[in-house]
Structure formats: structure tokens, C-alpha cells
Amino acid sequence: MGHRAAIVGAGHTRFGVLEAGPRALLRDAVDRAFASVDQGVERGQVRAGLLATLGFGGWQIGNSSTLLAEEADIPGLPVARVENACASGGSALQVAVSAVTSGAQGLVLLAGLEKMTDVSNARRRFWLGVSGDTEWERAAGLTFAGVYGLIASRYLASNRLGREALAEVAAKNHANGALNPNAHFQKSVTREQALAAPPVADPLGLYDCCPVSDGAAALLLSSAETARKYTDTPVYVDGVGAGSDFLAVQERADLTRFEASRRAGEAALRSAGCERREVSFLEVHDCFTIAELLALEDLGFADRGRAGPMTLAGETRRDGRLPVNPDGGLKAKGHPIGATGISQAYEVFLQLRGAAGARQLPSPQRALTHNVGGAGATAAVAVYSVG
């Protein structure tokens, strides 16, 4: 096995309802990524750029990747956009890993971006429904939240659970977000508040849903062999895996599991030569609280039906046996769609190098990120270790 690629620099903007426009967000994240490279790097050394973004709001749908070249001040940089809805970041990371591993590119700049609050509430709801099955799920009156509501109804019924486990996910992630200066929400939320929140797509209420956020994050990725030119503590990407499933939930074999996540997780761990017990913490895709429970089971860190009790017992808290989403997750940190997958890798970069400040976990060795597109249509998982 061995390392496949290395993250040698990473940057992240604040996530939230921000004044800054998409270009400014991109510039900010990229500048911070370059500034974080321990031994420094010339911008001209970057061979290619990838932009992960949905293009929410439709402000720039075609050729948006060129904005990365412009805002990074690297004229002429070969660039492309990678899009898999909310898994755009994780998918872009895998494309970048392939590029540096094959030797095709020496150093790749990878950025995730979404500016979601420029448009009216009505247009936001339009765009929140574009990543599900348009022809059938949409026509039945479902956006993203509605599809997860259906999944949650089935999961809770099958496992004879109430909403408490969902509320615990919200409370835990908000507690973590309170320690993250970049998080959209930095106030804690109690289980009771989560349970009492107004319904959005029953059984999911307002506090079961991630917010609409602006933000950007960026990484500099090199091959494993050249990483030490840039830093003595690269964070290696040891393995990646991806998967997909039918776009419409009704066509899948099981309404309470994301087969795409299971495949991606299996492949990533296998290609990294990593056992689950070696993983110190997880960054999973909690777009809705139910999604964190599904993730634990899909990735094999909880047996079927056990993610709820595991969460209620505190095992996934920062001080628990297997911390999940120490940065607040999508729930509290925010979910600028294209940026999220990159943001997860950024947290891994900080935690494995001991630079996560107030939310630092005790000596984490290996980590796993899990990024899902829409309601489980696509998934991208990566496994990391520190040099």
C-alpha cells in the first residue's frame, strides 16, 4: 500500500451568510492555502487547478473553473470543474489524487466554492431541489429535505427509534461547531431545542437540517514522493474510493442505506490498507442529522440499526471513542455545496498536524472523510495519515 498523494497546504474561509462574493471567497481560500505551506511554494509551480462547485444560483454555469485560475493569480492554468452535487469536493479530490499519482501533474490546486445567499429564498429552494431526480421526485413535491425526510421516516420506523438520536447528532455537532471559528453556527443547541424545532420535512425539523451557507476551501496536493519539498508534515491521502447509485431513491434496494457510501468506504479503506479500528476520527456528510446515522452504518463503523444507540451513548463526541465531525459537520459548520468535501480534508489536515486549536483531538493518527452527493446518488471517501 503506501501513500498515494499528499496535502501540503490547505485554506478555508469562514462559512455562513457572508458579504463576500464568490470571487472574493475563492481568492481568500486559495491565499490561505498557499500561506499554509511550511516551506513555501511559488504559484507558478502549480500545474493544474480543479474547482468543485454546483454553481448554485446559476450566476456562472459554464467555464466557472476559470475563476480559479484568475483568483489564484495563475494565468493560463489548465482548469476544469468537477461536479457531483454535494460530493463535488470529495470527487474533485479523487480526480486530483489520480492526477498527481499518475505523474501527470506535479502540484495541483484544488478548491471548493459555493455562494448560496446571493439569490432570493424562492430561487434557493429551486436550487436545493436540483440534485435529486427531477422527473419524479421533484414532480411529487420533494426537494433535498423531503427525500431525506422519507429516508428518516423509514429508518426510525425500522429501528424503532424516536427522534432523540437525530437531536443528539444536532447537539453534538453544534457543540463542536462552537469551537470552530470558521463555523456558520457557533452557538450550542440542546437536544430539547432540536426536538422542538418547526418541521421542514417530517420527521426532520429545522435543527435536523444543515444551513444554506457561503464559503470556500482550498488544498494544494502533491505526489507523495515530492511532498517533503513543501513540508515536513504532509498529510498523506492513503486511499480513495467512490460509488454511485440510482438517482431516484425509489429505485434502490434499501431505503435506509446508501450503497454508494458503502462501496466508496470499502474501496477507500482497502486501497489505503487501513483497518477501521485504526481510524482516529471521521468527517462524515451530515447534511441532515439522519445522514450521520446512515454514514456510520454505511461505512461499517456501526452495525445496522446501531448508529442511534451509539450516538446517544456519546461514542461519537469529541471526547468519545470515535469522534465524528469534530469541526461541527455540515450541520453546524455549514454546507457551501462545492466546498464541503474540501472542508472535510482541511479539518483532517489541521487535526493530523496538531493545528486544530481548541477542538484538537488527542494525537489522531489516521482519519476518514465521507462526502455524499444529493441523497446518496454519489459518494467519495478518502483515508489519510500524517507524515
Added chain:
Amino acid sequence: MRGIVRAAAYCPGAGSPRAGSRTADEDRFTLEATALERLLDGRPDRPGTRRIRTVGPLPSVASWAFPAWVGTPSEITSYGAGVSGLEEAMAASIAGGGPEIVVASDLDTGVDGAVAFLVSEVGGTDTPGGVRPPAADDEEAVLPAAVARWKALPARAREGWVGDWAELDRPSPTGPRVPHPDPVPAGVSEGAYLPRPRYLEGLSSRWRLIAERCSSCGRTSFPVRGRCRGCGRREGLSEVALPRAGGSISAITWIGPGGQPTEFDAQVESSGGYGVAIVELIPGTLGTFQLTDVARGELAIGAKVRTGLRRLYGQEGEWRYGRKAMPLAPGS
């Protein structure tokens, strides 16, 4: 000699606590389309139907939708509203050749529903077994007699007629009937855009629950996409109509304000929200449907439902229609 060989009726909310009150997603088109669906259930003479006579104004969708429903090229002729229009349509049917359908709604008889008649030769091979046609010796009066019976509903005997006339045996609604304007939004939808050709492409599945059965692995896939969702084969697939009642709820959610795509904004504004369910139509084959004719909490996972044609949303000057799920009628 021609006569009515079959009739079917449909009343909004029939058999439910809301019997007699048309819900917001029903209009003349959905009432008549549902009556037509009941009329054509399993009929072998469907392929031969040449003419469809509609009584009362219908949205323009009927001009192509009803022939598509019948499944054969058919000409549509329209008549004025009310019982006089029905009499005219029936009289014209006497002279017509080949099987014909007459469909009418809002007949001002105190019955808020739609009725569809299949007019054909009587006493011939297309008379369904067990159905007694109108008095065979009363040649010229055959159709007017049928109309007279219809006008006298619900009091007169209806033996021999096919169709659920029992739906009409209930008190006439009191008070003025709610007028039913059909304003169609002219603008482009703010919602995820289902282009018209894609909408039309899926009509057999959307309206008639047509699915495809794979001769190789036996899986039934819905909607029709020309590909088996079990084994991936693209040949050896045959069309099958899934049952319109008896499916069970696999998952259910209730959409509150803010959870809806923008096409449904007006609906949420007036009703506060709606339910959506994944329904197992037959074992192993699922569909996703909005719920109607039901209050929050009335349905749960495992409940049996039926589906009916309802109005979905308006886009670019046209109403879009599809099936929604609702509780089974009591006694079914």
C-alpha cells in the same frame, strides 16, 4: 342498433370523509379522466374507439390527453355544458359509427362528478356478458331513454349498467358549489424544470402506472425507461399496468413551509403543507407520490393506499397532471 354498453362515474372524495367536496387538485379534467379510466378498465374494445364526445369546456390538454388515454387515434368533439349538452352528444352518438365515448362533468344535476359512457352496437359481440342493454325493442328511444335515466339520478333503477353508481347515492351538496376557475400560470417555473417533452415522454407511467417487466430476471421496473433496474437488460421488456389500489407506504414525510420546490408554493400557502410517500405498488416495485385527500397523521408506514389522477402544478401556460396517493375508500 346502438346503445350505452357501459358507464362509469367518478365523484371527488367518494367514500372518504370528504365525499362531495372537490379538493384543490381536482378540476374538470381530472374528474373526467378518472371516469374515463374506470370506463376503460380492461376493455377489449378500447383499440377501436374512434370518437370522444366531451360535454362542457375542458382545458386544452384534453384534446390530446383523452385520445392518448384511450390508446388509439380518436377525434374529439365538444358540446356545451350541462344536461342539454349531454343530450346533444348522446343524440349525435346514435348516428355515429364504431365505438364512441361520451364523457361529461358538472352536469348541474346536483351531482358534483363526472360520468363516461361507452356507446356501441348493442346485442352484438361487443356487448359485455352479463350486462342487459337498454330495451331492445325501443330503437329510437334507446339513447334518450338512457339520458332520461341519467337525469333522474339518483332515484331510478340502474340495474344492468356497469360502473359504481353507488357513489352518486349520497345527499346533494348544500349551498352554492365552489366555482372552479382554471387560471394557468403563464411564466416559466422557478422550480426544477421538467421540460414538456420529458413530461410527455413519461405520461404512460405518470398517468396509467405503466411499468416494464423483464422476461429475464422477472423484475418490474417503474417508471418505464427501457432498461431493467434489476439486471440492466434493454430487450425482453414488456409493458404492464401496475394496480391503482392496494400499494403500501414504505416511507412518508410531511413537507412544511419552506420544504417545497417553488412549483408548490401556492399549494403550501393555502394548505400549509402536504405529504409525500414512497409507495410499494407491487412487491419490489416502488413509486414516489404526493399525498392528497388525507390529513397529516392519517397515514403511516404500512398503510394501504390507492392512486388517482390529480393536478400537480402549472408551468408555461399548461397544467401538469400526475397521480397522487390517498387512503383506500372504506370497504375496499
